[in-house]
Amino acid sequence: MAAKQAAEKLISSHKVAVFSKTYCPYCHKTKSTLQGLNVPNVGILELDTESNGSDIQAYLKDKTGQNSVPNVFINGKHIGGNSDLQDLHSKGELQKLIAA
Numbered sequence: 031m032a033a034k035q036a037a038e039k040l041i042s043s044h045k046v047a048v049f050s051k052t053y054c055p056y057c058h059k060t061k062s063t064l065q066g067l068n069v070p071n072v073g074i075l076e077l078d079t080e081s082n083g084s085d086i087q088a089y090l091k092d093k094t095g096q097n098s099v100p101n102v103f104i105n106g107k108h109i110g111g112n113s114d115l116q117d118l119h120s121k122g123e124l125q126k127l128i129a130a
Contacts, residue, residue: 033085036075037093041103044073045128049090049101051078056112060100063119069128105130 041047046069050057064072077083077099091097094108102109104127109115118124 033082033089036080036082037086037089040073040075041106045069045071045105047073047075047103049075049077049086049099051099052076053078054099056098057100060102060112060115063115063124067119067125067128104128 037049040049046064048057048060048064050061061074075083075086077087080086087097087099087101090101094101096108096111098111100112100115102111102115109118109127115124118127
C-alpha cells in the first residue's frame with residue numbers, strides 16, 4: 031500500500047512525473063529532454079535509491095502494464111517510456127501535453 035501511495039502522490043502532485051533509475055541511459059535522455067524544455071513542476075523518483083523502489087515499480091507495472099523505466103506521466107496520464115516521450119517531442123505534441 032505504501033508503494034501505491036508513493037506513486038500516486040508523485041503522479042497527482044506534479045505536472046510531469048518520471049519514475050527513473052539513476053544508472054538508466056533512457057531515463058537520462060527523458061530527464062534531459064524535459065530539462066531542455068524547461069518543464070515546470072517535474073517530479074522524479076529514482077526507484078533504485080528508494081527502499082521500496084521495487085514495490086513501486088511492481089505497482090506501476092500493475093497500473094500501466096509497463097515494467098521498464100522511465101515510466102512517465104503527464105497531467106496524471108500515463109504516456110509510456112522514453113521512446114514514447116521522444117516520439118511525442120519529435121511531433122511537437124509533448125509541449126502541447128505539458129501546456130494543457
